[in-house]
Amino acid sequence: MTEECTDRGSPPPDHFGTARAYASHRPGVPPEAARFLAATLSGVPAPVLLDLGTGTGQVPSSILESLAPAHVSVVDTSRERMRAALDALLPELGASRVTGFAGRAEDFGPLDPDRRPHLITCCRAFHWMDRQAVLAMADRVAAPGAVFAVMGDGSLWTHDADWTRALRSLIQSYLGPVRRAGTAGAYAEPSRPYGEDLAGSAFSTVSVHEFPVTRVWEPDQVVGHLATTSFAGPALFGDRHAAFEDDARRLLSAHAAPGPLTEESVFTVCLARRPGDLA
Template sequence: MTQDHHVAPPPSPPDRFGAAHAYARHRPGVPREVAGFLAAALAPVPRPVLLDLGTGTGQVPLAMLESMSPAHVSVVDTSGERTRAALGALLPELGASRVTGFTGRAEDFGPVAPDRRPHLITCCRAFHWMDRPAVLAMADRVAAPRAVFVVMGDGSLWTHGADWTRALRGLIQSYLGPVRRAGTTGVYAEPSRSFDEDLAASAFGRVSVHEFPVTRVWTPEGVLGHLATTSYAGPALFGDRHAAFEEDARRLLGTHAALGPLTEESVFTVRLARRPGDLA
């Protein structure tokens, strides 16, 4: 196996999501059923090339490796720390496969060799942060024939509607204001058009949507660790009040946990997109 790491100019945009070690530990992974579904979609390709955009710490390719043996994996993130963490996590699991890391904007990615044109391009819980038309245009340029572009995700604790998540959101708002933050650089704004509209306007206009129910049970400490990796409740947003926030959040979560499990019932949605001229 081999490892390469490339950094693209211009410099990466400001990071919103916290340290890579916390990200790897506290971000929920990709459900096994989803990884198996994506592997089945690539069944005609014996040794596919995978490209994961906004990889974080490599959770998508790590999940995929349980279901398939790719020829090559490329991971892309705007954070060099997370890109290196993804490479470090993937290397022991790759066997004879190869891996390349790219630090920079997703739309600036390009394969470093002709045999690394991806058959599967994934973007998990990150597409809304990107210049989506530019990313889709890049994907069309670099992807192999009959490639699959996948947008997937499952919302967040901020948007979840359980009693404990609503109470937690209210606590965050009591510290940071009513508007959802997007790191230290601004507030979050919903995309101007839906992912389905983005895909329909791209080369990958043939879309099928698949839903996978997911149940997670959190611990108070797990929730606090997860919040530290988010754009809406990372430590830098609270400044010198972060310790006080964590104390209040731990107390709130402990109260709710005493009444029953901190359960998150969610749906992991997979948008599987192909070029209209490609055969399934």
């Protein structure tokens, strides 16, 4: 059996960098959070995982360190990133156990009724989606007893440290004071917390779990990471991107001279279940 790669309609504009840059410069899932997610599948005989907004497959790859699901489906609006996720997962799972879907998360449907997911994950991507439509899709496709997990940990734009404040000011000196959302325009904060989205859905029983994370960045790592973001991607700068990267390296190197560039963050997992599925 070969991998199935489906593309239904035209995905929305891509706000992020190439798959190679994404895989190299995006922080992964903290090991403690990955083990926690894997534990939600404990006791499920042949667990199926669905990862929405998969990027390059970091969530399923991290879960594979603790558990090998019977099947994994990955979804991304970028065909290139979805292919990168498949490339990462196929050596571990084999083509009969992983499939990819390029398109909007709300348009996903399992190609086989035996692939109804027991765990649906969405990491650092839920805010870009039509959340009500995605949760309705999840209710249609999920197996009995399924868990819907929304997770994330903010960004360097929102992180409050001397070096991130200076970096944000540099970005604003190039792009203006408003946080950008790729070439589509300004970023809009979600209208309500994710917990309220979940509580208003079929997955209305919600618990919140936090995992402290400390990251230490090198200046070049930060510059590479910025190229994968919606607020500082290369397309936003046009022919000034190289100049911006040079300025960013100088700024970051100056801040790194007295000590490392440290990011203290919290990786938050919102776990949601259908009330009728609870024992």
